[in-house]
Amino acid sequence: MSEERLVEGPSRPEPDASFEERLRAARAKAGLDRNDQPDKGSPSPWGLGVRAGLEVASALAVGVGLGLALDWWLSARPLFMVIGLFLGGAAGVLNVYRLMLGRRGPGPDRTRGS
Amino acid sequence: MAAEGKTMDALSQFELTPIVAGFSNANLYMLIAGVAISALMLVGMRPRARIPGRLQSLAEVSYEFIDGLVRDQIGHEGKKFFPFVFTLFMFILFGNMLGMLPYAFTFTSHIAVTFTLALVVFILVTAVALAIHGLHFFGYFFPPGAPKALAPVIIPIEIISYLSRVVSLSVRLFANMVAGHVMLQVFASFIVMIGGLGAIGVVGALAPLAINVALVGFEFLVAFLQAYVFAVLTCIYLHDAVHLH
Numbered sequence: 495m496s497e498e499r500l501v502e503g504p505s506r507p508e509p510d511a512s513f514e515e516r517l518r519a520a521r522a523k524a525g526l527d528r529n530d531q532p533d534k535g536s537p538s539p540w541g542l543g544v545r546a547g548l549e550v551a552s553a554l555a556v557g558v559g560l561g562l563a564l565d566w567w568l569s570a571r572p573l574f575m576v577i578g579l580f581l582g583g584a585a586g587v588l589n590v591y592r593l594m595l596g597r598r599g600p601g602p603d604r605t606r607g608s
Numbered sequence: 609m610a611a612e613g614k615t616m617d618a619l620s621q622f623e624l625t626p627i628v629a630g631f632s633n634a635n636l637y638m639l640i641a642g643v644a645i646s647a648l649m650l651v652g653m654r655p656r657a658r659i660p661g662r663l664q665s666l667a668e669v670s671y672e673f674i675d676g677l678v679r680d681q682i683g684h685e686g687k688k689f690f691p692f693v694f695t696l697f698m699f700i701l702f703g704n705m706l707g708m709l710p711y712a713f714t715f716t717s718h719i720a721v722t723f724t725l726a727l728v729v730f731i732l733v734t735a736v737a738l739a740i741h742g743l744h745f746f747g748y749f750f751p752p753g754a755p756k757a758l759a760p761v762i763i764p765i766e767i768i769s770y771l772s773r774v775v776s777l778s779v780r781l782f783a784n785m786v787a788g789h790v791m792l793q794v795f796a797s798f799i800v801m802i803g804g805l806g807a808i809g810v811v812g813a814l815a816p817l818a819i820n821v822a823l824v825g826f827e828f829l830v831a832f833l834q835a836y837v838f839a840v841l842t843c844i845y846l847h848d849a850v851h852l853h
Contacts (some may be wrong), residue, residue, distance in 0.1 A: 545780075548770070548780055552772040552776035555775055556768050556772045560768065581765050589772060589776075595787055
């Protein structure tokens, strides 16, 4: 290990670091990119499973709840509840998909400008 | 907190008992949490020592912890949300930690409390997104490049996904606190039940006692972790609201 490396802090990119690397560091500093995982502390499979399950269950609950509310309002029982059940399930899968991607919010491309 | 004879009552610890009319033990512990946080920050920072003492260290560490979190997750614009995230984190942390004291009440074990906190976050996030991006915010519910014909399906799914944040945020904290305290209560009841069996029972009661010791440690971890997760997710949602992608 050369001496200048010891002097340099760990957060400073190397002077000969590639442009991509420096760009990533700058973007991370400006908050344009998110750090991949919110809780790096314990990415245990058990915890991940519970989180994924909770995401599905809550989306399903919201979907069915909205459907029941629409049914009650328009007295169309059980039409909207059934629609809400399917949409809620789809939203739950979407939530899990985003959880696994480590990113929230729609959009196919994370390098898109803010 | 007691196992009366052979029955086990694991849920009575979550019951609200009014102290004065309209002021329950949950309110009391919220008040205690508020006073304790204020005391920590005001009394702890009073010396303003260059080399901080224990209390000042605690205050500074918690400040810097959330400051770093907000800056990492939201970016430059995150500074103005620091007071909100800090208050939220400290309130939940103190709620969880106060609940670990014997005979104390855990106000974060009530879905009404956690749901209200999640709702505050949700309303703030939506208001911030609307204030910064205006009507452009509604483009959030339809990813660019998706076929227009799928709009009637995609938009409701995105809206449900967006609304489900409130539910998952509140249920996560609530369920963790309830599950932890029920487990503590159940194993504590086992100690009393097995211990009542005489000489063999006293030896047998050591097993649930050992489990309970481990559980108490684990619950302290959960108490901190859940406050942290709540704060992190709030920051992530605020990031989405500020940057909208």
